[in-house]
Amino acid sequence: MRNCKRLRKATSAVSPAGTGTRRSSPPTRTLPTTVRKPSPTGLSSAANAAPRLKAAQAGISQAEGLARQAGARLNPIVSIESENFSGNGPYKGTQLTETMASVGQTLELGGKRSARINAGRAGVELSRARARQTEGDFAFDLAEAYGAAEVADLRVQLATEALSLAEDDARVAHALVKAGKEADLRSLQAQTAIETARAELGEAQAARDTAFSKLTAIVDSPVAFSSIPDSLLAHADTAETIPVVDPLASPAYLVALAEREEVARRVKVEQTRATPDVTLSLGVRKFQADDAQALVGGVSVPFPVFDRNKGNIAAVSSELIAAEQNLNIARLDAQADIQSASARLKASFARIKSAQDSERTAQEAYRLTRIGYESGKLPLSEVLIARRTLTEARAQALTARQDRLNAEAELAHLAGTTPFGDL
Structure with a gap:
């Protein structure tokens, strides 16, 4: 599959907030290095980068071994x-x-050996379909974790800026109190606002560390990630397009299809054993x-x-009926998931525009309120409200962009492609 955004540590190490320690730079990775164009066995040679991909590759090897054994003569x-x-x-x-x-x-009479061989081949195809599904799940989880880490990092920046604004407001309030233009209560209110902003920054830093820890665990990196050098969120500002996804291309549907075929082959095996x-x-x-x-x-x-062998034939025939129904369920679920993700993606376009407009309005409102307070025309409470409104507007704009990324990643996942594989 096509390479995506880089997952690497910036040149200078970034210390986690509040720890005072520095993290070593992890090796350069792409999003995702371990998910490329599938090889004939279903996974790339880089599949050893994550435990779940190694397990999927082992499943393919197991099925191939069973298929070889199925062709052995007595x-x-x-x-x-x-x-x-x-x-x-x-x-x-x-x-x-x-x-x-x-x-x-x-x-062996009645086509026993050929039936076993066909069943073995169907088992290999099933294991490959499951491996591709695992590969797609891994790509989706990796893209989601990368986006979450980037958002968490930006939330720390927003919280840092909010703290800086609170400190600036406090300096103005202290100056006005010292000049006798404001009551001492205003200084206490401004200091309380600083402490609140500082607590929110601590929460944002903790959330960022958690997001980076999850990202590190997903890629199974021996060295922790602590920064995002390239932005996925920039993709949320590109053209507003909703991709058309075929539910019959969904990895879950393809796995159900392979399961039905494998069970059908086993029905034939049990039927030949009666001869x-x-x-x-x-x-x-x-x-x-x-x-x-x-x-x-x-x-x-x-x-x-x-x-x-009537009992075994009846049992595997019932299993085939269940596989047929599971195939229908997978198709219906894929259709519903595609419609849901498409609707959320479409809604995110409007949300992003609205959130960005609100952010610009809140920015201007805070600027004017700050001017009015410094000139003595507005009380400090108006500044505090305007700053809180600006902080919330920025957070909402960031959440809207993250929602678009998640919806696009899910649609790519449902289509069986790598999320943001064209970046």
Whole structure:
């Protein structure tokens, strides 16, 4: 699959807020390095980057091993028999011993071997479909975690700016109090606003550390990530397009389709087992007393009186019915998820515009309120309200952009493609 945004540490290490420690730079990664164009086995050679991808690759290897074993033929039976030796009377000793060496081969009838081979191949295709689904889930989770880490990082910046604004307002309030133009209460109100902004910054820093920890865990990086050098959120400012997604291309639907095919192949396997096999044998018997040899041949066939494999056939046939219904469920779920994600993506376009307009309005309102307060025309409470409105407007604009990213990532996931693979 196509490469996406870089997931790497910036050149200078960034310390987590409040820890005073520095983090080492993680290796350069792309979003996602481990999710590229699938190889014939369903996963790229970089699949060892995440445990869940390694597990999926192991599932493919297991299915391929079972498929190879399904094509194995039955081994021949070699036997040696001796009789009429070490007895009493005329059979005492080995003079009348008769020895027979023979080779027997069971012939599978009714298409048993070909049915097993087809079932094995269907099992391989199923494991590959599941691996591709796992790969898609991993790509979606990685994109979502990357976006969440970027948003958390920006929220720290917004909280830092909010704290800076609160401190600026407090300096103005202290100056007015010192000049006798405001009551001492205004200084206390301004200081309270600073403490509130400082607490919100601490919460934002904790949320950022949590988001980066999740991102590190998803990519299984030995070194923690602590910064976002490239922006996915910039994609939220691009053209407003809603991709058309075919529900029949959904990884979940394709897995259900492969499951149905695999079960159908197993139905055929169980049906062929009802046909008896034939065992042919050919050997040589040596007569010790006459110093002579003779050929011995035989045919054996089980007589299917008690076991005609009806129970297994009925069981796997019922499993096939369930697989058919699961396929329909997967199709309906894919349709519903696509419609839901498309609706949320469309709604996010309007939300982003509205949130950005509100942010610009709140910015201007805060600027004018601040001028009015400094000139003594407005009380401090108006400044506090305007600043809080600006902070909330900025947060809402960021949330709207994040919602667009998540909706686009989900649609890509449902289409079986890498989220933001064209970036």
